[in-house]
Amino acid sequence: MSVDILNCDATAEAARPSAAAAPKEGDVLGRIGNLETRLARSAREIDAAQAVRYRVFVEEMKAQLPADAMRRERDFDAYDAFCDHLLVLDRSIEGDAEDQIVGTYRLLRQDVAMANGGFYSASEFAIDELIARHPDKRFMELGRSCVLPQYRTKRTVELLWQGNWAYALKHGMSAMFGCASFPGVHPESHALALSFLYHSVLAKNEWAVGALPHLARDMDLMPAEGVNPKKALMALPPLIKGYLRLGAMVGSSAVVDQAFNTTDVLIVLPISSISDRYLNYYGADAGRFAS
Template sequence: MAEPEILLSKGRYRARLAAGAADLAAAQALRSFCFQTASPDGDAFDPICSHVLVEEQAGGALVCCFRLLLLASGAELVRSYAAQFYDLTALQAFAGRMAELGRFCIHPEWRDPDILRLAWGTMTGLVDGQGVQMLIGCSSFAGTSAAPYLDAFALLRQRHLAPVQWLPGEKAPEVVRYAAELPQEADTKKALQVMPPLLRTYLAMGGWVSDHAVVDRQMNTLHVFTGLETGAIPESRKRLLRAVAG
């Protein structure tokens, strides 16, 4: 059996590309556990994506995984997972290379912040290596009720909506129009407490979101389309990410 391709190794953890059916099955099992789906979480997008596994080096435990789908430009967005839920017509005009980050999850029993840092460092290396100019994805809130997340949605409305030229339109049958229908002011502390860590990281780097959330009952989540133009990431943040990636 060939040695796995190690993408990044730091401290207790290493990140590598999935190599074969067993690795993919392990990632799907972790996703199922994290997203609380009834069966292993697999879909038609798995075969066309690259899958990254983050493992604890000493024991080999799988603690985090995600997948990446590379797109030559916005014209290929019809191939993306997000295109099932959002009207991405505006973004199809984006001329640069894109990558869709999907099914990102960290095992809930592993709370070490170094896991998220290593995952982002790995992602940075992959994105830099492929010349990606925009990273996209769906950032998920657990459950299908908006009630626990009103402050988070208010904060997204106030500070982080997509530029008009890239704003995703509605496509899903069930949505939460937080930009239009939730006018309350955000309690920033409460908002950040309930916001998914992945989304917080996107926003800290200059990311933006759709003006509505999709109610995904199959995955038991609410999710917002998230975009990040790599050229807009602050230089200080780029240096930190590349220091990890290096």
């Protein structure tokens, strides 16, 4: 499954999940069957989410994390201490909540980011320029998305999005953004999909955003007339297809992340762009959890 991943060095102190990150009660954001999505409530749950991230990023996708993270078998960085951690739990699994975590997203609101040195994605993309054009809007970053292989179903993705939507409603967000990744460090191997994104859903005008110049890799790898949309959609990672169904746009250039063995693109999703069909689908139920 496509994931949002960047490598960020962290000290051992920053690696420890902070109790201050634990949200208040009333943090359940959605339910579908035996699956529930809510925010992490404790340092132990954040640690368990980091373990899930390690299983996906390192054991499955062969990322190379800093030595301390590899030793502890946890994917962590300094941002974990002040981000909110959205979890998907399978309540049918016996044990504590930590044993039930099957997916996670990391959420960072603009006010929190500005108080702690900025957004995570700004190490790859020109986020500051994007935000400067929208002084009246409140941005929210989605990151570190991952789901265990056996739970990569439409239902789990819908629940994650219900959680993201309810969280955005609760905090009055205007737009979401975050990295999404293709496997491997050779953009040319994804020429069809990247070119489709560039020609079809490019973020333009006030929403235009690219990679930092020294990291930017071209996405315009095929002429528009040479792109077969049906085949291109089939070549997109599931997470990116989910973003597009909600009305997302994509930045103009990609970034290769050697440590995580990925090619990253930036997704931009103004709340106002979410199609009515999905707004109604998620909004009706998410609204129950957003107050």
